[in-house]
Amino acid sequence: MQIILIAAQITVLLVIGVLLWQIWRFLKRSDIPDDEPLGEKLAKYLTRRLTWLCVCFGLGAALLIASAILRVL
Numbered sequence: 001m002q003i004i005l006i007a008a009q010i011t012v013l014l015v016i017g018v019l020l021w022q023i024w025r026f027l028k029r030s031d032i033p034d035d036e037p038l039g040e041k042l043a044k045y046l047t048r049r050l051t052w053l054c055v056c057f058g059l060g061a062a063l064l065i066a067s068a069i070l071r072v073l
Helices: 002-027 040-072
Strands: none
Touching: 002 040
16 A cells, blocks of 8 residues: 555656646746736636646645555554
């Protein structure tokens, strides 16, 4: 069970890394002006990525707590 939890934690960290890379790549694009607000499509893209990022952080925390509890038992 401990190995499965460690593998799940690594998977969640990889997903978090991919999401952060996508957000960073999106924000580094040169065609987005600095002084204009984002369009609705671009705002939805960022909102979706940030929502999944929050879900992954919550899942990672839950896996970490479960792993710690299993080590104690």
